[in-house]
C-alpha cells in the first residue's frame with residue numbers, strides 16, 4: 133500500500149497495518165518531551181497512574197525553558213518539582229540553567245530527533261521536528277504522562293494536505309514568509325486534524341533550519357504535523373548533531389492526499405501576520421506606517437543561528453530607532469556562543485539591542501519583554517493572539533528576522549529591501 | 552450524564568491564551584485556574600457563570616498551546632460540557648483526558664444562543680434548547696475515545712494497563 137510521509141512514519145512504529153486516514157493506531161514513541169509549564173501537570177498525572185518509572189530514561193526530555201531563569205517564586209517551585217522528578221527517575225535529558233535552550237531549537241541540535249522518529253511533546257510547537265522528517269506533535273500533559281509511562285500512545289491517522297512551493301524566492305524572503313503566506317491562505321483551522329506535507333523545488337532549496345521554521349507553524353493552521361521529506365541535507369544535519377544510521381524518507385508514489393495546494397512564490401514580498409491571529413497575513417508594503425514600541429528576535433520559530441545572521445546582516449552599521457526596544461534572544465547556549473564568536477553581539481549591541489539569555493520569555497508573555505496597554509510589537513515568534521505578549525490592549529505582529537531587524541531600524545514595520 | 556444550565560456563547564478560534572493566559576500558568580490548582588477562566592477574553596468573565604452552565608463556541612475552540620490548564624480552568628469554573636462547531640485537536644484530546652465532555656455540532660451551533668437554557672444528555676449526544684424548543688443530535692464519540700471515557704479518563708486507563716503488565 134502506498135503511504136504518505138505521515139503514514140509511513142506511523143507504520144514504522146506499529147505492528148498494525150496502516151490502511152488510511154481516520155484509523156486509530158497505537159504507536160511506539162521515540163522521544164517524549166515536556167517543559168516547565170506542562171511537566172508539573174504531567175508528573176501529577178504520572179503519579180495518578182501509579183507509574184513508578186519512565187519507559188526509558190534516555191527517551192524522555194524535560195526542558196525548563198519557559199519562565200526560566202525562574203521569574204518568580206511560583207515558577208521556581210514548579211521547576212523544583214520537575215528537577216526532583218528528573219532526579220528520581222534518573223532522566224538523562226533534563227535541561228535547566230547553563231545547558232537549557234528553547235526546547236524545539238535545543239533537541240534537534242543535540243541530535244535527539246531525526247527522520248522517522250515519533251516525538252510527542254507537551255507543547256504545541258513540538259511539530260517543529262517535522263522539519264527533520266519526524267512525526268512530531270503536541271499533546272496535553274496527561275497524554276504525555278501516559279507516553280512517559282508506556283512508551284506508546286494512540287494516534288488517529290491524519291488525512292494529508294500536500295503543499296508544493298514552486299518559483300524563485302525574492303531577496304529577503306524565506307521560510308517564515310512561506311509559512312505565513314500559507315496560513316494566510318488556508319486560515320488558522322485550514323489544516324485542522326490534518327498532516328501538512330511540504331514539497332517542491334523551493335522546499336528542496338531550503339536549509340534544515342528554514343524547514344524547522346515552517347514546520348514549527350503547522351499548528352498555527354490547526355495541523356497535527358508539518359512534515360518534510362528527509363533528504364541529503366537532513367542526513368547531513370543529523371550526522372553533524374551526532375546521530376548515526378538515519379535514512380532518507382519520502383512519500384510513496386501513489387500515496388493518497390486529501391488536498392493538493394500549489395503555491396508559486398516568484399515575486400512574493402515579505403509577509404507579516406497582523407493582530408490577533410496568525411492568519412491575518414499581509415504583504416509588508418501594504419501595512420502603512422505602523423509605529424513600533426518593541427521588536428523581539430528569537431523563539432523556537434526564528435531563534436537559530438541563521439536567524440541571528442539574517443538579523444545581523446541588516447543591523448550591521450545601523451541603529452534601532454530610539455523609540456524601539458530591540459530584544460534579541462538566541463534560542464540555545466550553542467547558538468548564543470556561536471553568535472558571540474561570530475561577532476554578531478557587537479552588531480546587536482551597537483544597534484542598541486538587549487541580548488538576553490536563551491528563554492521563551494516574552495514569546496508567551498512570560499517575562500523579559502512584556503507589553504503595556506497600547507503598545508505594539510513585531511516579533512519573529514509564531515503567535516499573535518490577543519494578550520499573548522502582555523496587556524490585552526497590546527498588539528503583536530509576526531515576521532521574519534529580516535523584516536524584524538529592518539523594522540527596528542525604521543521604527544515602523546518595514547520592508548528590508550527598502551532600507 | 553444529564554446537565555442543565557445556561558449557555559455562555561463565545562466566538563470562533565478562541566485560543567488557550569484567551570481561556571487561561573500564561574501569567575496564570577505558575578499553578579496547576581483547578582480552583583485558582585477556574586477563577587481566572589476566560590480572563591484573556593473578557594476580564595471578569597467567570598463572574599457570571601453558575602455551576603453546571605455550558606460553554607458554547609464557534610469553530611476551532613481551544614486552538615493554540617497544548618496547556619492542559621485550559622480544560623482544567625473550564626472544569627474549575629464549574630462548566631462540565633463544551634459544545635462547539637469544531638475543536639482544535641490538542642484541546643480535544645485534553646478535554647477527554649481531563650473528563651471535560653466535548654460535543655462537536657457543526658453548523659447546528661447557530662441554534663444555540665448566549666443565555667439559552669440547555670439540557671445536555673452527554674451519553675445520548677443530545678442537546679435540548681429549552682428556550683427555543685429546538686433539539687440537536689451530535690456526532691457519536693469515536694469508539695476508542697468512548698473506551699477512554701468509560702475507563703474514567705486516561706489516568707485510570709493507563710493505571711489499569713500498567714497494573715496488567717505487572
Ligand code: SF4
Nearest residue numbers: 234431432492495496
Ligand atoms: S519560544 Fe514561544 S512558541 Fe516556542 S516553545 Fe517557547 S513559548 Fe512556545
